Amino acid sequence: MKLQKPSGRILIAGAGGGIGTALCQHLRTCGMETVALRRDRNDRYALQEATAKNSLVCCAGIAHRKASIEAYQRSNIATPLCLARQASRVGVKRLIFLSSIKAVGISAEQAGLETPPRRIDPYSWSKRRAELLLEQHCRANGLELVVLRPALVCSPQVRGNLRLLLQGLTWGLPLPLLPRQAPKPLIGIDNLVSAIHYCLICDSRLIQESPFILYDEPPLSLAQLYEELSRQLRRRPQVLPLPDGLATWLTHLPAGLIQGLSPLLQQPPPPRIAPPGWQPPLGLAQGLERMVEGFRQTG
């Protein structure tokens, strides 16, 4: 494994977010110098005193709330592209872009459209479109691009559907479950920041297979996840079985509704593609334990 400690600073956009905060903490603990970039009113970041020695990580964007297509275009597409343009101007060597596992399966043709096709949810489209535009820009300008497509992140600052699941469990609410539930991929925050760290320091040849699809093995079905979380919270799991035909019916709903109901509509996860030579430091169970511990403290 060829690793080199970057001689310069790591510039981080979205450093105040869940992943950005954990990444900054981790890199500083490892003795690396990080710079949290600031954004203006238009969500544009300025590369402060960037030099060719710096590397850039883009963790910025709208991730946990529904937004308009215009907001996704501004924050999830224009923002990383603007960062890449500034980075190539000063000669930054490597850009790591936090995309999402949800970008998988969206074709270059669909991502090439100015607005998302009807049956694709705008968040997933915005991530795939950003990937496409970044690839074009970076290829033309000699900037190394690493695209990371993480699954849902579990961290002690748990939010969104995972928090709802934990809250439902502690309140004793039954979980609606379809009979055949595909596994739901998750990645622990420690493993994700470790992968980002690795992609910052590994040899250029090792990032050739980007985009990397990151999740912890084995992905659990919602029922298994619910059972595991119940065990950790010492609660008895309660499920409400739903009829099988409901899944087929749900797939005919508009994209917005499908996004809201996504916990019920799991597709099998795409194969994991990890950076060659990188090993996740923790197992899935340890990542879930860290999440449950954080939930207990704040919940």
Ligand SMILES: NC(=O)c1ccc[n+]([C@@H]2O[C@H](COP(=O)([O-])OP(=O)(O)OC[C@H]3O[C@@H](n4cnc5c(N)ncnc54)[C@H](OP(=O)(O)O)[C@@H]3O)[C@@H](O)[C@H]2O)c1
């Ligand atoms: N968390 C997950 O489960 C997950 C899974 C897959 C992919 N991702 C991707 O990973 C990235 C980081 O996720 P995260 O969980 O750290 O998200 P987060 O906690 O919401 O943080 C996102 C950060 O982006 C910046 N930002 C820029 N424009 C924004 C806007 N218009 N609205 C809100 N924030 C804006 C903010 O940073 P500053 O205020 O510091 O500038 C914010 O703290 C996102 O791009 C997300 O799509 C996340």
